[in-house]
Amino acid sequence: MQIHVKIILCATVVLLVASCSASKKTTTAAITYTKDVKPIIDEQCGNKCHNAERPADGIELTTYASVKMQSVEGKLIPAIQHAEGSEPMPKKNPKLDDVSIQKIVDWVAAGAVE
Numbered sequence: 001m002q003i004h005v006k007i008i009l010c011a012t013v014v015l016l017v018a019s020c021s022a023s024k025k026t027t028t029a030a031i032t033y034t035k036d037v038k039p040i041i042d043e044q045c046g047n048k049c050h051n052a053e054r055p056a057d058g059i060e061l062t063t064y065a066s067v068k069m070q071s072v073e074g075k076l077i078p079a080i081q082h083a084e085g086s087e088p089m090p091k092k093n094p095k096l097d098d099v100s101i102q103k104i105v106d107w108v109a110a111g112a113v114e
Contacts, residue, residue, distance in 0.1 A: 031107045033064050033114045040100045041067055044090050056091075064114050071108045080104060 031037070041061050049056035060066050070076040078086035080096050088095070095101075107113070 031103060031110055031113070033067065033107065033112065036103050037067065037107045038064070040096070040103065044093070044096060044100075049091065057087075068112045068114075071104075071112050077105055077108060 046060075046062040046067075050059050050061035052060050052062050055061075059070065061070065067076070075086075077083075079089040080101050082088040082095050090096070096104075
């Protein structure tokens with residue numbers, strides 16, 4: 001009888017862990033540039049300093065391709081996280097809120113989907 005209880009408990013734990021992992025992947029994969037990242041980038045970066053007309057430091061962030069390139073090259077996340085050794089962005093405004101930063105991090109981790 002005790003063996004059956006242990007087996008059931010172990011199976012329950014395995015199922016819970018698998019369920020949590022699956023739901024995290026689904027949530028992360030559901031993040032897209034258009035829906036989640038573009039509004040943040042437009043408000044904080046592209047419409048201000050990194051626009052097509054006068055891109056600050058030669059970095060333009062008004063298109064999916066340009067934002068993805070900065071992400072793939074590993075420049076976007078350190079800048080918005082104010083990581084040591086990177087140029088903190090936005091430069092003249094406070095750091096992005098944690099929720100916005102996490103959305104961008106999750107988007108890159110999920111493959112930077114449009």
